[in-house]
Amino acid sequence: MKAVRLTAPNAISIGDVPVPDAAAGDVVIDVAFVGYCGSDLTSFRGLNPLVSYPRVPGHEIAGVVAALGADVDDLSIGAQVTVLPYFNCGNCRACRLGRPNACVNNQTMGVQREGAMTARIVVPRSKVMPTPGLRLRDAALVEPCAVGFHAVSRADVAAGETVVVLGCGMIGLGALMGSLRRGAKVIAVDLSPKKLDIAKSLGAHHVILGGDGAAERIAELVPEGPDVVIEAVGAPATFLLAVEAVGQCGRVVYIGYAKQAIAFDTKQFITKEIDIRGSRNALHADFADVQDWLRARPDVGDLIVSATVPLDEAPAALERWAQDPGGYTKILVSLEEA
Incomplete structure (x- = not known):
């Protein structure tokens, strides 16, 4: 079957991959939509240290159950689903603490293992979440939004608090929506006026053009x-801005990670007595919270999705995004006709 394949840095094409077989406990999913993630972009650019080539990208998944392996009796053929694309070892400290999203041996679809930008995938039942009440397309938005929602959970955002979200890409918009869901006042910051317009449409109370x-x-x-300040850019300037801007005794949560070392004024850590936390991937609970939000806000997908392309046009779409990273919020690849 056809699949998008990253064969080397700056090399992407359509190739053939085997049709997967299902074992006991597995679910066969006909993929309908897959979103391009920032990790797919960095993998294409050769800047993702976690990826190996060749690799089928894609872990933001919407699909339909096509078949069930033995011992799976709680799903129906034809059910619309999304997938938790993170695979954990179950043995490391994070897994034992009940935080598999931070597994030291984590493997994410499309990065350390094959992704979903192809017609059919097979995953364990434990990774499949039904998406009742959502448009099939919008189920592909659950995972990226959930990463932002998880950062909000890490920040312990409470009603009435003020949250600054640095970066209004897909993950930052997830953090914005997760904060709104908890009753916070949200200030969104980005370098792109277009993305700030989206943030405002989603409910940001104030928007600020980034930079000086x-x-x-x-x-x-x-x-x-x-x-609270949630950093969703992964740039040295925004890493520093988060600590500078946060209030006394506030919380800073980093989702992005900078590609180079950063020199902090560590006195601010002490004199402000701030909490600094990392946020990685997402949990089942975050996926469920996002679904609740999207069901209540059916307009979100139309606001966020910048373009939808068929599988054959997926390589060119990623190349366009690489040339104009600020011009797109979310590109979806449709496999309904693949």
Whole structure:
């Protein structure tokens, strides 16, 4: 069957892969939509240290159950589903603590193992989540939104607090929506006016154009500093801005990671007595929370999805995104006709 394949840095094409077989406990899924993720973009650019080539990308999945392996009796053929694309070892400290999203041996579909940008995939039942009440297309938005929702959970965001979200890409928009769901006031910051418009449409209370002056503008809106800053860019400037902007005794959560070392003014850690937390992947509960939000806000998908292309056009779509990373929020690949 056809699949998108990253064969080397800056090399992407359509190739053939075997049709997978299902074992006991597995679910066979006919893939309908797959979203391009930022990790797919960095893999294409040769900047993802976790990926190996060749690799089928894609872990933002919407599909339909096509067949069930032995011992799977709680799903129906034809059910619409999404997939938790993270595979954990079950033995490391994170797994034993009940935090498999942070597994030291994590393997994510499309990165360390084959992804879903092909017509059919097979995954364990434990990785499959039904998506009742969602448009099939929008089920592909659950995973990227859930990564942002998980960061909100890590931040312990509470109703009435002020949250600054740095970066309005897909993950940052997930953090924005997760914060709104908890009743927070959200200030969104990005370099792209287009993405700030989307953030505003999704419910951001204020938007700020990033770059020089962003810290001062945040201070004007929140003189004592926000309760929480969520960094969803992964750039040295925003890593530093998060610590500078957060209020006394506030919380900083990093989702993105910078590709080079950063020199912090560590005095701020102490004098502000701030909490600094990392956020990785997402949990079942985050997926469920996102589904609740998307069912209540059926307009979200139309606001977020920038383009939908068929499988044969997927390589060209990724190349366009690489040339204009600020021009797209979410590109979906449709496999309904593949």
